[in-house]
Amino acid sequence: DAKTTQPNSMESNEEEPVHLPCNHSTISGTDYIHWYRQLPSQGPEYVIHGLTSNVNNRMASLAIAEDRKSSTLILHRATLRDAAVYYCILRDRDDKIIFGKGTRLHILP
Amino acid sequence: ETGVTQTPRHLVMGMTNKKSLKCEQHLGHNAMYWYKQSAKKPLELMFVYNFKEQTENNSVPSRFSPECPNSSHLFLHLHTLQPEDSALYLCASSQVGGRGLDGYTFGSGTRLTVV
Numbered sequence: 770d771a772k773t774t775q776p777n778s779m780e781s782n783e784e785e786p787v788h789l790p791c792n793h794s795t796i797s798g799t800d801y802i803h804w805y806r807q808l809p810s811q812g813p814e815y816v817i818h819g820l821t822s823n824v825n826n827r828m829a830s831l832a833i834a835e836d837r838k839s840s841t842l843i844l845h846r847a848t849l850r851d852a853a854v855y856y857c858i859l860r861d862r863d864d865k866i867i868f869g870k871g872t873r874l875h876i877l878p
Numbered sequence: 879e880t881g882v883t884q885t886p887r888h889l890v891m892g893m894t895n896k897k898s899l900k901c902e903q904h905l906g907h908n909a910m911y912w913y914k915q916s917a918k919k920p921l922e923l924m925f926v927y928n929f930k931e932q933t934e935n936n937s938v939p940s941r942f943s944p945e946c947p948n949s950s951h952l953f954l955h956l957h958t959l960q961p962e963d964s965a966l967y968l969c970a971s972s973q974v975g976g977r978g979l980d981g982y983t984f985g986s987g988t989r990l991t992v993v
Contacts, residue, residue, distance in 0.1 A: 810986075811986055812880070812970070812985050812987050813968075815981035815982065863974045865926055866982055870920050
């Protein structure tokens with residue numbers, strides 16, 4: 770399985786943008802970049818995914834580097850409810866999802 | 879509610895007990911999964927079922943026995959567990975085939991404590 774590297778933890782102030790980085794230097798041409806997050810006492814939930822182009826949805830934006838070796842999940846205006854562990858995952862079509870340690874995001878009021 | 883329901887939410891069992899965890903999905907998905915999340919460890923994939931057939935068992939001890947009677951239901955039967963099996967057990971479902979880009983939908987998990 771292709772590997773991703775994320776910081777263990779990050780802090781951000783409430784109502785400010787948050788940029789969560791992910792490195793995936795060994796990504797293959799058919800790997801999609803997926804992001805999930807896990808709120809306290811809940812199962813993970815899907816956030817966003819992309820292949821080459823930047824993607825936006827109601828939850829977040831995904832910025833993908835031109836060489837695809839890194840990506841950034843952007844929360845445009847963090848709230849306290851965004852405090853969670855964020856996982857960056859590489860997935861080739863129907864491959865199973867393997868989770869790493871993720872980034873624990875703390876939001877400061 | 880995510881569309882994947884797990885019961886019970888909490889379970890305390892002795893090492894000699896037999897219990898079962900249940901997972902039900904109402905999303906029309908054709909694949910289901912069991913994950914284990916121990917304290918301070920990443921989620922570990924335990925079992926994969928596609929179209930009711932087990933396609934993956936990641937070296938899970940035989941004291942964990944999965945069952946998938948249909949595409950909507952998944953069980954994890956537990957017997958003679960050890961205290962180190964205490965963890966959050968998460969069920970997920972997805973739709974395989976098609977574009978292959980659909981994400982997983984997770985339940986809220988069963989918090990298991992083995993005493």
